Amino acid sequence: MDLTLKIWRQDNRKAKGRFEIYTLKNISPDSSFLEMLDVLNEQLVSGGQEPVVFDHDCREGICGTCSLYINGRAHGPDDDITTCQLHMRKFRDGDTIVIEPWRAGGFPVIKDLMVDRTAFDQILQAGGFISVNTGSARDGNGILIPKHKADEAMDAAACIGCGACVATCKNSSAMLFVAGKVSHLALLPQGRPEAVRRAKAMVAKMDELGFGACTNTGACEVECPKGVSIEHIARLNREFLLANLKS
């Protein structure tokens, strides 16, 4: 496949970025999107140019490190996958592919396509945990949890914190991420004792870090590589409203 790439290049946090156009020839349709970028970078390095910086780690679709806004969609044109699981067969020979970093005030660009997602860690540190020393693993049936609750908690916990929800939301809202964490813990008996404090602290941190408010467009759940549903946002709203009623 022959491709034209329009890629966002930015030297550092403060620099003004710009788009650069690159051409690639003979890319295998069976290669992954990140392998295609690896080929581009080898080409750039051998030509004495700076390679394009992008985030990646496991390349198995589970770590949440890769990002990229490809042709106007978070994680590219395929559904329910991260960028590393996107393959070039989803594109056509001769295509022009626009590649941009996540765009959000809460996720400043570090360099090129790499953004700083520390904000998510800060939100988690505000309350996305259970503050007791759990010791060694408990007996499997020591705490009884109804199956449907365990399933729902698991669906919420599937969030890998990649930030596609923020990237795709027209308000750069982090509600789906926060909802995933709050919902996961609120559904389980271990999470209930701190539910009130957690909902308030995590929402306050999310607002403080400059993420927008949710307008219920539902774009986040469509682009979420793990398919986390916005019913968890409804639960977050419920938890937050009740938390404010109780205290």
Place this chain on the structure above:
Amino acid sequence: MASFLNSSIGKKFLMSITGLFLITFLLVHLIVNSLIIFDPTGALFNSAAHFMGSNPVIKIVEPVLAIGFILHIIYACFLTLTNQWARPVDYDKKHAGNSSTWASRNMFVLGSLILIFLIIHLSNFFWKIKFTGSEMLDQSTVDGIENAYLLVTSFFIDWWWIDLIYVLGAIVLGIHLTHAFWAAFQTLGLSNDRWRKRLEVIGWIYTIIVAGGFAVIPLWVKISSMIN
């Protein structure tokens, strides 16, 4: 309370509560207006309009309604601004239609259009009935009851572009409501994957009745005047 209303979800809570209040008001408004169609003599509509203007309960609800409108508008401006600031640099290429509806992304634009319509609408009828008065209102058929029916119908009969504005207003309101209804419940936390579909269906039925009803009334008045 202050920290609650300063939080993003707190502001959205106010949008949702005031929105649901306005949704209820629209239905009451439509029921009163539909009397224009059901009774061509206008007597029913006139007595209903008189009742709405003089009833002590409505007199209390009226300022609450005004506050509801104002809060809904102010918080919409506030939230839209903060949401815009949350993305200082926009994307070069966006494919938003893939993942959300046009209405859900343009609630502020739709709301602004509804506000323009609301101002025209209030100056057409509410202002005259409440404050300035009008010759047509004085031509009453029943003692002590203003002829609001004559004021409304002559407006729709005399100027075709008024009909156009009212039909367009109803359509824009309808598009706003397609997203508003379910979203209000979602923001209150009263939704999940099963209830979302139900609420969306109820929202669509509500939207078709309300927007359709408000669009049909001026057309009905105009067309029936042309036939007779």
